[in-house]
Amino acid sequence: MLENRLKRTVAAGSMVVVTGLLAGCSSMVDVEPAPDANNPACADAMVFLPDTVSDYERRETTSQATAAWGDPAAIALRCGVTPPPSATTDACVDANGVDWIAQEGEDVWTLTTYGREPAIEVLFDPNKVPSSNVLPELAPSVQKIEAQSNCLSYENSTELPES
Numbered sequence: 001m002l003e004n005r006l007k008r009t010v011a012a013g014s015m016v017v018v019t020g021l022l023a024g025c026s027s028m029v030d031v032e033p034a035p036d037a038n039n040p041a042c043a044d045a046m047v048f049l050p051d052t053v054s055d056y057e058r059r060e061t062t063s064q065a066t067a068a069w070g071d072p073a074a075i076a077l078r079c080g081v082t083p084p085p086s087a088t089t090d091a092c093v094d095a096n097g098v099d100w101i102a103q104e105g106e107d108v109w110t111l112t113t114y115g116r117e118p119a120i121e122v123l124f125d126p127n128k129v130p131s132s133n134v135l136p137e138l139a140p141s142v143q144k145i146e147a148q149s150n151c152l153s154y155e156n157s158t159e160l161p162e163s
Helices: 002-010 040-045 131-141
Strands: 056-061 066-069 077-083 092-093 099-104 107-114 118-123
Touching: 040 077, 040 131, 092 131, 099 131, 107 131, 118 131
Parallel strands: none
Antiparallel strands: 056 066, 066 077, 077 118, 092 099, 099 107, 107 118
16 A cells, blocks of 8 residues: 555655655665755764664665665655755654654655754555654654754744745
8 A cells, every 4th residue: 555655646746756665575675865865964864773663674775865664665764855844734743852744644654854954754654554653763863863943833933834
């Protein structure tokens, strides 16, 4: 289900650019790198990623500053994505001291770190992976990128979100 959702998302040209995520028979997961994947701060965070997330084993990926867990992959991570705007109408979530912007889909949730540059994006199937596991387990790695601000929902801001 996650594979089909990701393929539809890629085909629709949205900001999610993970392709071929669930190639079950291949040993590497094909994850397209984020625009700022070569940022040195990504390297700092990637070194500390856990070997398992929500009981899924980490797998090799085809691109710099990316990670995936599960076979077939159930969780994908990209470092170096464009940070979210300073005010947003999307849900803000705090998990173990890391703020995330959550975009909840039926088959795929996309969570992007807030207030950290570069930003980290995590995609996962909420029907297979509880967010209550993913975010706390990734927090120690994500915290290697220093927080510059805290999440502020649109209702509490004087700025309008970008369209």
